[in-house]
Amino acid sequence: MNLLRFVARRAGLTIFVIAGVTLITFVISHVVPADPVVAYLGEHAPPDLVEKVRHQIGLDKPLPVQYVIYVRDLFHGNLGISIMDNRPVSRDLAQYLPATVELSTAAMLVAIAIGVPTGVVSALYKDRWPDQVARVFALGGTSLPVFYVALLLLGLLYSKLGILPGPGQLGIYIQPPPHITGMVAVDALLSGSWGALQDALRHLILPAFVLGYYSAGLITRMTRGSLLEVLRQDYVRTARAKGLAEGRVVLRHALRNALLPTVTVIGLTYGSLLSGAVLTETIFSWPGVGRYATNSVISVDIPAVLGVTLVIAVIYSMANLVVDVLYAYLDPQVRYS
Amino acid sequence: MGRRFLIGVLACVLFTAWAAVPGGFAANYGSQQTVVIVGDLSDAVTMDPNLEYERSDTVPAHQMYSTLVTFARGNLTQPQPLVAQSWDVSKDARTYTFHLKHGVVFSSGNPLTAEDVVYSLQRVVNLPKDPASWLITQMGIDDKTISTAIKAPDPYTVVISLQKPFSPGAFLSIVANAVASIVDGKTVKAHVVNNDWGSAWLNDHSAGSGPYVLAKWERQVSMELEANPKYNLGPAPSIKRIILLNVMENTVQREMLGRGDADIAWDLSAAQIASLRREPKFAVFQIPDLAMEYLGMDVKNVPAFAKPGVRQAVKYAIDYDGIIKDLLTGNGTPLQGVIPKGLFGYEPSLPFKHDPAKAKSLLAEAGFGSGFTAELLTGTGTAAGGISVGDLAAKVKNDLGAVGIRINVRQIVSSEMLKTYRGQQAQMVMLSWFVDYPDADDFAKPFGDYTQKSLAWRLNYANDPLSKLVGQAAEMQNTPERAAIYKKVNETMALDGPFAILYQPVISLGISKRLQNFLYDPVNFFDFLSMTKQ
Numbered sequence: 026m027n028l029l030r031f032v033a034r035r036a037g038l039t040i041f042v043i044a045g046v047t048l049i050t051f052v053i054s055h056v057v058p059a060d061p062v063v064a065y066l067g068e069h070a071p072p073d074l075v076e077k078v079r080h081q082i083g084l085d086k087p088l089p090v091q092y093v094i095y096v097r098d099l100f101h102g103n104l105g106i107s108i109m110d111n112r113p114v115s116r117d118l119a120q121y122l123p124a125t126v127e128l129s130t131a132a133m134l135v136a137i138a139i140g141v142p143t144g145v146v147s148a149l150y151k152d153r154w155p156d157q158v159a160r161v162f163a164l165g166g167t168s169l170p171v172f173y174v175a176l177l178l179l180g181l182l183y184s185k186l187g188i189l190p191g192p193g194q195l196g197i198y199i200q201p202p203p204h205i206t207g208m209v210a211v212d213a214l215l216s217g218s219w220g221a222l223q224d225a226l227r228h229l230i231l232p233a234f235v236l237g238y239y240s241a242g243l244i245t246r247m248t249r250g251s252l253l254e255v256l257r258q259d260y261v262r263t264a265r266a267k268g269l270a271e272g273r274v275v276l277r278h279a280l281r282n283a284l285l286p287t288v289t290v291i292g293l294t295y296g297s298l299l300s301g302a303v304l305t306e307t308i309f310s311w312p313g314v315g316r317y318a319t320n321s322v323i324s325v326d327i328p329a330v331l332g333v334t335l336v337i338a339v340i341y342s343m344a345n346l347v348v349d350v351l352y353a354y355l356d357p358q359v360r361y362s
Numbered sequence: 363m364g365r366r367f368l369i370g371v372l373a374c375v376l377f378t379a380w381a382a383v384p385g386g387f388a389a390n391y392g393s394q395q396t397v398v399i400v401g402d403l404s405d406a407v408t409m410d411p412n413l414e415y416e417r418s419d420t421v422p423a424h425q426m427y428s429t430l431v432t433f434a435r436g437n438l439t440q441p442q443p444l445v446a447q448s449w450d451v452s453k454d455a456r457t458y459t460f461h462l463k464h465g466v467v468f469s470s471g472n473p474l475t476a477e478d479v480v481y482s483l484q485r486v487v488n489l490p491k492d493p494a495s496w497l498i499t500q501m502g503i504d505d506k507t508i509s510t511a512i513k514a515p516d517p518y519t520v521v522i523s524l525q526k527p528f529s530p531g532a533f534l535s536i537v538a539n540a541v542a543s544i545v546d547g548k549t550v551k552a553h554v555v556n557n558d559w560g561s562a563w564l565n566d567h568s569a570g571s572g573p574y575v576l577a578k579w580e581r582q583v584s585m586e587l588e589a590n591p592k593y594n595l596g597p598a599p600s601i602k603r604i605i606l607l608n609v610m611e612n613t614v615q616r617e618m619l620g621r622g623d624a625d626i627a628w629d630l631s632a633a634q635i636a637s638l639r640r641e642p643k644f645a646v647f648q649i650p651d652l653a654m655e656y657l658g659m660d661v662k663n664v665p666a667f668a669k670p671g672v673r674q675a676v677k678y679a680i681d682y683d684g685i686i687k688d689l690l691t692g693n694g695t696p697l698q699g700v701i702p703k704g705l706f707g708y709e710p711s712l713p714f715k716h717d718p719a720k721a722k723s724l725l726a727e728a729g730f731g732s733g734f735t736a737e738l739l740t741g742t743g744t745a746a747g748g749i750s751v752g753d754l755a756a757k758v759k760n761d762l763g764a765v766g767i768r769i770n771v772r773q774i775v776s777s778e779m780l781k782t783y784r785g786q787q788a789q790m791v792m793l794s795w796f797v798d799y800p801d802a803d804d805f806a807k808p809f810g811d812y813t814q815k816s817l818a819w820r821l822n823y824a825n826d827p828l829s830k831l832v833g834q835a836a837e838m839q840n841t842p843e844r845a846a847i848y849k850k851v852n853e854t855m856a857l858d859g860p861f862a863i864l865y866q867p868v869i870s871l872g873i874s875k876r877l878q879n880f881l882y883d884p885v886n887f888f889d890f891l892s893m894t895k896q
Contacts, residue, residue, distance in 0.1 A: 057778070058778050058781060058782075059775065059777035059778040059781055060777060060780065060781040060784075061777070063777060063780045063781060063784060064776075064777035064780075065491070065493065066493045067415060067416070067493055068776075068780055068793075068795075069496075069798060069808075069816075070493060070496060071496050071500070071814070071815060071816070072784070072815050074495065074496050074499075075784075078490075078491050081490045081491055082491070109407050110407045110408070110581060111407070111408065111491065111561070112565075117581075120581065121582075176611075176613055176614075179614065179617065180613075180617065183617060183621065184617040184620055184621060187621060191614070191617065191618050191621065191623050192609060192614055192618070193583075193584075193607065194583075197396070197398060197584075197605055197607075197623075198393075198396075307610050307611060308611050308614060309614075310583070310607065310608060310609050310610070310614070312580065312581075312582050312583040316582065317582065320404055320582070323775060323777070324777065325777050
């Protein structure tokens with residue numbers, strides 16, 4: 026019951042956050058010193074065509090009127106029509122979001138699979154060589170620029186050695202799976218297209234690793250730090266004194282408690298992965314929402330920019346909510362109040 | 363615990379091993395029948411040919427649709443028959459009569475008739491937000507006049523009557539443009555939703571009579587074309603499948619070419635092209651682009667530029683050879699007139715050489731011996747010829763600084779720069795201009811005629827005699843008289859104009875040597891009909 030009330034109140038607050046985000050984004054995107062109509066028509070378009078199209082898009086109306094129209098459409102579930110590709114923004118997002126969700130989820134799994142064990146090893150072998158190696162690895166993840174790691178790995182594993190496929194989601198001679206969720210690997214799995222599934226997973230490896238490496242670094246550091254702290258606690262000493270095997274002490278007693286701050290990091294990084302995969306998406310030709318957002322900003326495609334911002338705001342709020350709920354589940358001391 | 367953990371690890375290892383081995387099954391056409399092009403295709407916004415204006419959507423449009431006339435690769439001055447087998451031009455250059463070939467069919471099997479031509483041009487002037495519509499409307503054909511301007515007296519004749527004369531060279535090159543593609547009226551009309559002229563449907567389907575049909579357009583990802591089995595305007599192409607992949611990063615384009623995953627890399631940098639020449643498996647294809655990179659000086663916002671002598675001083679201060687040799691490393695060719703090489707009216711002479719002493723004395727003569735300061739507005743990313751805008755701006759700043767003109771470079775996104783420039787608010791700009799239709803008029807008008815409200819107007823440069831000359835040439839056929847007028851236009855622009863033309867870029871493509879008979883030009887792009895692959 027408590028939980029339900031907590032979630033309801035948080036959802037209520039989220040609405041205010043999102044309303045604020047739309048208003049701020051709306052104002053900013055209209056006051057920037059760039060002309061969306063010229064950006065769409067190109068440099069050669071004569072002035073009368075520019076004015077005609079400005080009228081057709083409705084950008085000649087006063088700003089408050091445009092905002093009222095925008096909010097009214099929003100209540101009808103209409104995110105507007107993209108200026109650039111003349112398609113409803115919701116359809117654009119429906120196309121690009123699944124690719125990003127697929128990539129970010131894969132990256133998150135990679136980050137957890139690498140980050141947590143590395144952090145554990147690092148803590149258990151504190152200041153010995155496995156710890157040093159792990160710390161250098163984590164430092165690389167948090168400090169090496171994503172595009173650098175991406176180009177380096179692509180140059181080595183694709184271009185030089187040919188072990189992994191190049192950019193894109195699927196090879197060009199592979200029959201794509203039917204569209205179900207929009208996530209290629211998931212669709213291939215659901216439809217039983219094994220060849221496509223295999224190819225899709227091979228295409229996922231590099232971008233997921235590149236994108237996940239940064240988060241893996243964060244998770245490693247967080248796990249290491251909090252595990253070290255937990256291992257000094259009395260109940261760990263008690264568990265050891267009871268004669269429990271060291272593996273059981275670490276995995277069952279210490280790690281579960283140490284993971285608490287890590288969960289926060291994981292939740293928040295997942296939110297930022299969804300919105301911040303631009304560079305990875307660009308280099309790996311991954312048709313995700315990050316690249317869509319960047320193109321929209323460059324071309325001053327206001328409805329698209331607003332749509333992306335809205336979706337990202339919702340995702341961030343959701344990630345925060347999930348983290349909070351998960352927190353209380355992991356730690357009974359946390360109360361929803 | 364231990365056993366479960368081991369099984370888990372084993373499962374992961376097996377799964378990874380299975381996933382890591384190449385597999386899958388092939389689509390209909392094999393590698394010899396498929397051509398893969400990688401390039402930055404983020405500018406592709408539509409597959410509706412009557413809306414097409416950007417490079418990346420024009421390429422597929424030329425393959426899926428036919429136009430009344432066309433240009434053979436390598437000859438952009440002589441239109442060739444395509445859907446029209448012949449045409450007559452009235453003496454006053456106002457009435458054009460096209461006689462269509464009999465038996466041409468669309469990919470649907472429907473015959474192509476004069477009604478389809480009329481319908482297609484109606485679409486151009488009626489479609490909302492059409493970036494290419496001005497190519498047609500500038501001739502006086504708009505949504506109100508079209509019913510009287512374009513007529514189909516019988517199924518194989520189209521008559522276009524203009525209110526005022528328009529150069530046949532310019533007219534025919536606009537008719538050959540992708541925007542004037544002929545769509546299958548019957549099919550498109552069947553797919554109209556909410557008065558959209560079938561535009562939404564045409565984004566995912568094609569309805570043309572060209573050698574290829576649209577198989578798939580995945581926005582921002584790829585465009586796939588497949589051979590049109592009903593194509594009857596010429597012999598069937600040996601390339602059956604064309605794939606254009608959006609790969610924005612040119613390092614990755616280069617790697618895909620290297621691994622054989624791509625046959626053509628479209629946007630390689632000058633440095634990558636230079637390194638590609640040393641590799642035996644690849645060829646470099648080069649052709650001058652119908653474009654130019656220029657420096658524009660506003661004659662009102664910067665008092666110094668109001669003096670023709672100062673404008674000339676800028677033209678003498680630029681180290682043209684240095685830009686072409688050191689920055690472009692071969693991806694550019696000298697040009698100082700306003701009409702690029704490859705078009706009627708091109709002026710090969712180069713009146714300005716890098717001469718800082720002369721530039722200084724011209725400045726002193728004009729009363730600016732101690733120099734002056736101006737802000738140079740330019741975009742981000744790459745300049746014409748695939749070099750960094752920042753590098754080029756630094757070079758220009760350096761060259762002008764040497765004669766006492768102090769430049770503050772302001773690099774901003776192009777949509778912001780264009781707003782200032784189009785609003786006549788810039789001091790100095792550096793950007794490129796490219797062809798819309800392959801006729802001298804397409805360059806002479808924006809650069810020379812301020813009444814067009816294009817480049818000259820944006821720089822507040824009004825020259826009435828020059829505007830008159832440009833207008834006069836616009837209505838003429840490609841005769842020696844027209845050539846003489848353009849010579850005069852080029853001379854005036856060089857001596858007096860507000861533009862320092864820096865260079866004409868060269869398009870450089872990295873191509874696999876598996877491709878034979880490769881042809882490309884800056885207007886029609888790739889010729890897949892002649893291309894073969896080993």
